[in-house]
Amino acid sequence: MNEVRGNSVDVVLPCLDERQALPWVMSRIPAGYRAIVVDNGSTDGSAQLAAELGALVVVEPRRGFGSAANAGLIAATAEFVAFCDCDGSLDPALLPVLVDQVAAGSVDLVLGSRRPRRRAWPLHARLANKVLAWRLRRTTGVPLTDLGPMRVARREALLSLGLEDRRSGxxxxxxxxASQAGWKISESPVPYSPRAGKSKVTGTLSGTVTAVRDMSAQLRAASGRK
Incomplete structure (x- = not known):
């Protein structure tokens, strides 16, 4: 397996009012990896705290998960880019397991398949994820069970996809x-813990409905591109 130098990995952390979780998240960034915290309109001082904790802070005024994630991708300069939630539900210390798979060439994109601990995943969000994963399998043939937010790929390859969605899709x-481009895609199990603070998306019913609507639009668009 190829050895990955720490400075070859940037970790994109979309952030909206995550001051409570940031100290733990930043403490779990692997040695040598660079954290890129993309502040997406926080009012709790998250951006300042992230900078104090050593992160590169990018301010993205256009609200939306996709806006924040893509701003982090654009700001990244490392060979490998990892994405991870900034709410403490996922452990960045596990990222090397995913990075090593991409570095070894066995996959082009690897997703962390969430394994919930305690009451980490509301029922409505879990059911919505199962339905979307089933639709994704039908559309692409890729045997994924989760649309895991923890994921890793090479930066240049990600930029070549021309991602356009700036919301939950x-x-x-x-x-x-990635599937349409012929990438090798896989998933690896990762523990999923209760988040710190209040959820802005899938932790709420309205947020889940919005996410499902955005993702359904992407599935329809993909079917049209076939």
Whole structure:
């Protein structure tokens, strides 16, 4: 397996009012990896705290998960780019396991398949994820069980996909376009813990509905591109 130098990995952390989780998240960034915290309109001082904790802070005023994630991708300069939630639900210390798979050439994109601990995943969000994963398998043939937000790929390859969604459909668009481009895609199990603070998306019913709507639009678009 190829050895990956720490300075070859940038970790994109979309952030909206995550001051409570940031100290733990930053403490779990692997040695040598660079954290890129993309502040997406926080009012709790998240950006300042992230900078104090050593992150490169990018300010993205256009609200939306896709806006923040893509701003981080554009700001990244390392060979490998990892994406991870900034709310403490996923452990960045596990990223080398995913990075090593991409570096070895066995896959082009690897997703962390979430394994919930305790009450980490509301029922409505879990059911919505199962339905979307089933639709994704039908559309692409890729045997994924989760649209995991923890994921790794090479930066230049990601930029070549031309991702356009700037809302909740961004993670799904990445997988769909990667599949259409003939990428090797896989998933690895990762523990999923209760988040710190209040959820802005899938932790709420309205947020889940919005995410499903955005992702359904991506699935329809992918079917039209076939």
């Amino acid at each position: 961004y993670p799904l668009e990445m997988v769909l376009k």
